[in-house]
Amino acid sequence: MEDKINISLLQRLLIENQERIQKIELAERELALEDRGNYIFVGPRQAGKTFCMFQIIKRYIKKHSVKKILYINFEDDRLLTFNASHFQLIIDAYKSLFKETPVLFLDEIQIIDGWEKFARRLADSKEYRVFITGSNAKMLSKEMATTLGGRYLIKNIYPFSFLEYLTANKVKLKEHWQHSSKRYEIRRKFGDYFKFGGFPELLHFKEKRIWLENLYQKVFYGDLVARYKIRNDFALKLLIKKLAESIHDGVSFNRMKNVIQATGTPIGVSTVIEYAGFLEESFLVFSVKNYLAKMAESEKQKKYYFIDNGFITLMQASPETMLLENLVAITLKKQYGDDFYFARNGVEADFYIPKTKTLIQAVYALSAQTEERELNSMLKIQQQVRAKNLLLITLDEEKTIEFKGEKIQCLPVWKWMLST
Numbered sequence: 001m002e003d004k005i006n007i008s009l010l011q012r013l014l015i016e017n018q019e020r021i022q023k024i025e026l027a028e029r030e031l032a033l034e035d036r037g038n039y040i041f042v043g044p045r046q047a048g049k050t051f052c053m054f055q056i057i058k059r060y061i062k063k064h065s066v067k068k069i070l071y072i073n074f075e076d077d078r079l080l081t082f083n084a085s086h087f088q089l090i091i092d093a094y095k096s097l098f099k100e101t102p103v104l105f106l107d108e109i110q111i112i113d114g115w116e117k118f119a120r121r122l123a124d125s126k127e128y129r130v131f132i133t134g135s136n137a138k139m140l141s142k143e144m145a146t147t148l149g150g151r152y153l154i155k156n157i158y159p160f161s162f163l164e165y166l167t168a169n170k171v172k173l174k175e176h177w178q179h180s181s182k183r184y185e186i187r188r189k190f191g192d193y194f195k196f197g198g199f200p201e202l203l204h205f206k207e208k209r210i211w212l213e214n215l216y217q218k219v220f221y222g223d224l225v226a227r228y229k230i231r232n233d234f235a236l237k238l239l240i241k242k243l244a245e246s247i248h249d250g251v252s253f254n255r256m257k258n259v260i261q262a263t264g265t266p267i268g269v270s271t272v273i274e275y276a277g278f279l280e281e282s283f284l285v286f287s288v289k290n291y292l293a294k295m296a297e298s299e300k301q302k303k304y305y306f307i308d309n310g311f312i313t314l315m316q317a318s319p320e321t322m323l324l325e326n327l328v329a330i331t332l333k334k335q336y337g338d339d340f341y342f343a344r345n346g347v348e349a350d351f352y353i354p355k356t357k358t359l360i361q362a363v364y365a366l367s368a369q370t371e372e373r374e375l376n377s378m379l380k381i382q383q384q385v386r387a388k389n390l391l392l393i394t395l396d397e398e399k400t401i402e403f404k405g406e407k408i409q410c411l412p413v414w415k416w417m418l419s420t
Contacts, residue, residue, distance in 0.1 A: 004081050005079065005081055005082050005086045005089065006089070007089055007092055007093045009078060010072075010089055011093045011096065011097055013076065013078065014071070014072070014094060015097070017072070017073070018066045018067075021054055021058070021061075021071065022058075022061065022066060026051060026054055026055055027164075027168040027200070028055055029048065029055065029160075029164055031056070033056070033155070036129070037152075038122075038123050038129060038130045038131070038132075038151060038152045038153065039131050039152060039153050039154075039155050040133070040134065040139060040155070041132065041133045041134075041155050041156075041157050042133070042135070042136075042137065042139055042140060042154060042157065043135070043156055043157035044135065044158075044159070044282075044283035044307050044308070045135050045215065045219055045223065045283075046159075046200070047158055047159050047199065047200075047307075048157055048159070048160070048200045049107075049133040049134075049135075049157045050108075050133060051200065053071070053107060053131055053133060056105075056131060057071065057105060060103055067098045067100050068100050068102055068103050069102065069103060069105065070090070070094045070102035070103065071107065072090060072105070072107065073107040073108060074106070074108050074109055074111050074112055075107070075111065083112065084112060084113060084115065084117070087112075087115075090104075101127060102128065103129045103130075103131070104122065104131065105131045106130065106131070109132050116144060116147040116148060117147070119151075119152070120147060120148055120149065120151060123148070130152075132152070133157075135282070136223070136227070136282065136283075137280060137281040137283060140154060156334075158307065158330070158334055159198035159200070159307070159308045160193075160200055161334065161417065162193055162198070162414060162418060164198070165189070165193050165198050165203075166186065166189060169189055171189060173418070178415065186414065187414060190414040194309060194413075194414075195310075195313050195323065196212065196310045196313060197212070197308035197310030197311070197313075198309075199212075199215065208310070209314070212310045212311070212313070216314055219282060220233075220236075220240075221233075223282040223284075224236060224282055224284075227282070228278050230275075230278075232267065234263075235267045235271075235275070236278075238259070238260050238263065238265070239256060239260065239276070240279065240285075240315070241315050242256055243276075243279070243285060243304045243306075244306065244311070244312050244315040244316055244319075245315075245322075246303075246304070247303070247305065247312070247322040247325055248321070248322065248325060249303075250290075250303040250344075251276075251302055251303065251304055252300075253269050253273050253300070254269055256272050257269045257272050283307055284306065284307060285304045285305060285307065286304070286307060286329075286333055287303065287304050287305075288302065288303045288305065288329065288341060288351075289301070289302055289341055289342075290302070290341065290342055290343065290344050291341035291343045291352050291354070291385065292344060292345040292381075292384060292385070293344075305325075305326050305329040305330065306326055308330070309323050309326055309327055320364055321364040324363075324393070324395060324413060325350060325362040327413060328350070328360065328393055328413065328416075329351070331420060332360075335420055339353070339354065340352065340353045340354075343359070343381045345381070345384060346380070347377040347380045347381060348381070349361060349377060349381040349382075352381070352385055352387065354385075356389060357386070357387050357388040357389060358387060358388075358389040358390075358391060359381060359382055359385070359387040359389070359390050359391070360391045360392075360393060361374045361375075361378050361393070362393050362394075362413075363392060363393070364394065364395050366394055374392065375392075375403045375404075378390055378392075378408070379406060382406075389409075390406060390409070391408070391410075391411065391416075392411070393412075393416055394410060394411070394412060395413060396412045397410055398410060398412055398415065
């Protein structure tokens with residue numbers, strides 16, 4: 001088959017993209033970047049990586065000229081036959097059109113095998129500034145770090161935080177909003193965010209569940225089954241569902257194996273572990289370790305959370321309590337990366353943040369019985385980790401609790417998210 005990738009095609013794409021991006025309206029996100037840094041934006045599909053690129057592009061257009069923009073989306077169906085040997089043609093196509101030195105924006109580049117060497121060559125030349133997006137966490141693997149040699153800064157792009165969600169909905173927080181009537185509007189907006197999550201594109205759809213289902217199918221079959229050549233897709237689907245049911249409890253890989261085998265599907269523990277790794281690499285889930293487990297046991301004692309609440313809503317009939325804990329985990333992930341944990345040793349605290357010495361329990365609704373149980377667990381863990389701050393996060397309750405000589409702050413999750 002004749003190679004369809006040529007300079008003429010790439011010229012057309014470059015001009016089309018320059019014209020199209022200028023017309024796009026954006027809800028700007030907070031995006032702090034180093035002035036001279038080259039960046040790789042990573043994160044799940046539809047989290048807004050491309051729109052973060054567009055945000056930067058618009059800054060360049062405003063400050064310089066649209067002629068400086070070289071944007072290519074490698075998911076464009078006209079680039080189906082594109083391979084690593086064609087990368088230089090992109091530069092040649094640009095230079096045949098413009099005299100400027102371009103800023104390169106390379107979207108979803110991970111689908112082209114061998115992209116790393118081109119990215120390194122661009123950075124080594126020190127002639128270009130480069131922004132790259134990708135939806136595969138393998139872009140951050142040790143091998144990748146070796147290849148790119150610290151030449152790129154990694155920026156994680158997640159679905160909207162609640163504050164970003166409010167901004168995109170044109171809800172502005174003024175001073176003392178907590179004490180004004182604005183808090184009722186904020187609480188109403190939180191209902192949809194809590195249930196359906198923060199994928200930016202979702203704001204434009206009324207049938208949110210259908211949109212989420214389509215996204216999930218794309219992740220499942222495109223980012224998982226096809227990319228990793230998984231033959232036993234039923235076992236993978238069952239594993240994902242069981243992880244959604246195990247938000248509170250954590251995961252035993254051996255138990256997961258037994259649950260899947262009980263359906264008549266043969267699978268081994270090593271395959272379950274491998275599949276869980278694929279789920280993390282595809283940004284569907286992330287794992288949290290037990291702070292109190294020994295090093296050898298910490299890999300076996302993990303809890304898994306989903307990158308967005310909407311995925312849990314798809315898989316559970318009554319997911320409210322799981323949604324609350326998952327949302328707290330997402331918020332901590334965005335703020336602390338991997339430097340937060342759960343703490344279990346006989347009893348359990350849902351989250352521990354060593355940096356701030358904070359223990360957090362996520363409780364959907366408080367009764368006298370649940371309050372005493374959760375606080376007793378928290379105080380027992382506090383003695384083991386020497387935490388200084390104790391926080392109880394609920395759906396709507398707000399108060400200060402005095403319990404066995406300790407003061408525990410109790411906050412609604414939506415207020416807590418807007419204060420972090």
